[in-house]
Amino acid sequence: MRxxxxxxxxxxxxxxxxxxxxxxxxxxxLAAQPAAEAHPLHFVGHGYDKAxxxxxxxxxSQMITKHVAGSPAGLHLLVTGPEGLVDAHLGPFxxxxxxxxxxxxxxVQIVGAMETVHGKQYxxxxxxxxxxxxxxVRSSNGMLRVGQxxxxxxxxxxxxxxxxxxxxx
Numbered sequence: 001m002r003x004x005x006x007x008x009x010x011x012x013x014x015x016x017x018x019x020x021x022x023x024x025x026x027x028x029x030l031a032a033q034p035a036a037e038a039h040p041l042h043f044v045g046h047g048y049d050k051a052x053x054x055x056x057x058x059x060x061s062q063m064i065t066k067h068v069a070g071s072p073a074g075l076h077l078l079v080t081g082p083e084g085l086v087d088a089h090l091g092p093f094x095x096x097x098x099x100x101x102x103x104x105x106x107x108v109q110i111v112g113a114m115e116t117v118h119g120k121q122y123x124x125x126x127x128x129x130x131x132x133x134x135x136x137v138r139s140s141n142g143m144l145r146v147g148q149x150x151x152x153x154x155x156x157x158x159x160x161x162x163x164x165x166x167x168x169x
Contacts, residue, residue, distance in 0.1 A: 058107075061078045061085065061104060064076040089122045110129075
């Protein structure tokens, strides 16, 4: 009987230690992660000012797909025009078809508003015209729009649907 009492108290202590450990593990990463890294899209679109939209006609110098710390997440085009070199932010939702049309040396027209993020100027593109095709990147109030999913994404989604149903029906 004494053994049961000792086992019960040991379980109680172990349960308390385990609960405290789990609480410590979940609390530490939240405090250690900087807000800018945790939500890189948070600031994009909040400073968009439609009243100060500009239209630039430029040539693509470079397409940047890799995120740079402190900049808006997603696709950037470095374009050269009468205004000089401009970093145009297109966001993370460009389709593969659109991305394939964005090559260095290609002429583009971009409608958007300038915004300063961490001391650097970005043109937040609302509309992009390339090869006679106009792509709406943001709504009129500056919120990013989600493009059509790529063909590969659609195939993966359809395959997943078939697997969930247990095969073709």
